[in-house]
Amino acid sequence: MSKASEMSQASLSELSSRTSxxxxxxxxxxxxxxxxxEAIGSNGNPVVHTPVLDTIAGEGASSCxxxxxxxxxxxxxxxxRACVNTGRSIFKSMIGSDVSVWEHSVVIRPEARLMPQTFKEEGYRTHAIGKWHNDKASFARSFEGGDKLFFYGMSDHGRVPVQDFDPEGVYPKEREYIGETFSTNLFTDAAVDFIRDYDEERPFYLYMAYTAPHDPRTAxxxxxxxxxxxxxxxxxNFLPAHPFDNGxxxxxxERLAQLPxxxxxxxxxxxxxxxxxxxxDAQxxxxVEALKAKGIYEDTIIVYTADHGLSVGQHGLMGKQNMYDHSVRIPFIMRGPGMPEGERIRSLSSNIDIFPTVAELCGVPVPVEVDGVSLLQxxxxxxAGRDVVCSVYRDVQRMAKDERWKLIRYYRSPVANTGTDRLQLxxxxxxxxxxxxxxxxxANEPHIRRLARELENWMVENGDFMQGTPVLMT
Structure with missing residues (x-):
């Protein structure tokens, strides 16, 4: 896959100069x-109501x-979230890749430098609010302040167990208390307070991690x-049931709704x-209004993204544990100084590209070990963007996608004894x-073979534990 940029050196230098x-x-x-x-109005959904995100996208750039x-x-x-915050693949950012070991999906390598950690080292005041679903050590080295911190995957939105910032970085369970309002309001209140009270000369990096719209969906x-x-x-693509065992x-x-x-x-x-x-969206x-009231809206980069998508009935599925676009394709919106207005970035990208994009926009050097590439150009x-983008799920699914064609390879898991050996194109x-x-x-065999080669090369390049496992069916 290509990381190459076709922007002229003169244009690149001009962009860098404006930033510095x-x-x-x-x-x-x-x-x-x-x-x-797809679940944003400006991304083509005529039903969902997202006027704030639509405005932010219109004032900046939105990746498709x-x-x-x-x-x-x-x-x-x-x-x-580890990939977003390290700019590296799962296999390089996590402490291991054994699908049967929970810590291998949560704990970030201690030597990995995270986006907020890098911003802190560059003089930003880093402050976190909301969900951190990775290890507490990676959180502690990234932030120098925070409020209403949630160290789990999900909870009742009306009873969120949160903690105040701990300068020692320990966050024992006995420090938890229950938030006093709905999660989205709880985290927004904390952000508004931080913006209103901020009085330092140095710029801030405010990390807001909502638990919405994750279930229980009780707005x-x-x-x-x-x-x-x-x-x-x-x-x-609604179906009463998925047509085969995807692993x-x-x-x-998948148990949130009846079958079929x-x-x-x-x-x-x-x-x-x-x-x-x-x-x-309303929260x-x-x-946005707090930034405007403070007089710093035009001096602030706003980034909006998500950790993954969701099926909610598409392909007979309810969750995100699959390689269809509804689950692997996410919003990525940026507006603020240095961004054009109303631009749609149509090239393919990965969520590991978010870190270098935001860093370049702010003139922050990117750690050399980061695998992602900036989308600022x-x-x-x-x-030019990536020619092919790939994704993984456990030991049962792999995906390769170019501008037109998408190949999904399904495997039978020897660990869980689930899944099906087959392809989709x-x-x-x-x-x-x-x-x-x-x-x-x-007639489509050339597309299958081309994407299979791309996927095999990608697996080797990123240290995928499934490398060497055939992509083409024998």
Whole structure:
């Protein structure tokens, strides 16, 4: 895959000069939980209500092709957030890659430098709010302040066990207390307070990690009643059940709705999902207003992304433990100093590219070990992106995708004794909802072989423990 940029050296130098000659901007980095790319109005969804995110995208640049690197357990959020914060593959950022060992999907290598850690070393005041689903040691070396810190994967949104910042970085369970309001409001209140009270000369890096729109999808009023389930259209790829064992058919997420999937129940789940997103959008609007009231909105980079997407009935699935676009494609929006207005970045990218993009935008040197590549040139309408993007899930799924074609390789897990040895190929130009597997068409064999080679090379390059396992069927 290509990391090459076609931007001229003169243009690149001009961009770097603009970054270095101005005061470094503040950063508000927002990452949500379970928010797929498609579930934003400005990304083409006419039903979900996201005026704040739509405005932020209109004032900046929005990526159409950012995908997660993947996950090694059902809790995809932990390794995915590690990839975002280290700019490195799962296999290089985590302490191990044994799919049967929980810590290998949560604990970041102690020598890995994280995005907030790097910003702190460059003189930023780093402050965290909300969810940190990785190890506490990596958190402690990244932040010098924080509030309403949540060190789990999920909770009741009305009873979130949080902690205050611990200068010692220990965070024992006995320090926890229950947040006094709905999670999205709880974290937003803390962010608004931080922005309002900030009085230092140095710029800040505010990391906001929401637990919405993750289930339980129990948005507060009036958002809970915002969508009538009966009026929610079913997606084109709705199925009563997935057509074969993908290796993860009985994970917790898949038990959130009955099998076979019933249309009315899926519509209700989608309505609740959209309600959570609409409420989240409104709360992000409060952060925007706090920045404006402080007089620093124009001096602040706002980044919005998510740890992964979600099925919610698509392909007969409910969770994110799959390689379809609804689960691996995420929003990535940036606005602020140095960003163009209303730009759509259409090239392919990975969530490991987020760190170097934000760093370059702020004039922060990127650690040499970072695997990701900046999208800043593409945001300015120049440069080439990745030719192919790949993703992994446990030892049962691998994916390679170019601008038109997508190959998914499924394996039978020798560890869990689940999964199916088979391929899927989708022509995304003709079939964006991934409803028709065309891997059996002999005319498509060149596409299968090309993507198989790309996937095999990618597995070797990134230290995938599945390297050497055949991608092509024998």
């Amino acid at each position: 000659n101005r005061k470094r901007p503040n950063v508000v980095f927002i990452i949500s939980d379970d928010h797929r790319y 092709g950012t995908h997660i690197f993947g996950g090694l357990t059902g809790a995809v959020c932990a390794p995915s 507060p009023e009036p958002y809970a009643a915002m969508y009538d389930p009966a009026a929610i259209p079913l997606p084109d 993860e058919m009985d994970v917790r997420d 999937r019933e249309e009315g129940e899926v519509r209700r789940h989608i309505a609740d999902y959209y309600a959570m997103i609409a409420h989240l 992000i609007g409060r952060v 593409q945001a300015h309408g120049a440069g 989708f022509d995304l130009e003709e079939d964006p909802w991934e409803t028709k597997d065309v891997s059996g068409d002999k």
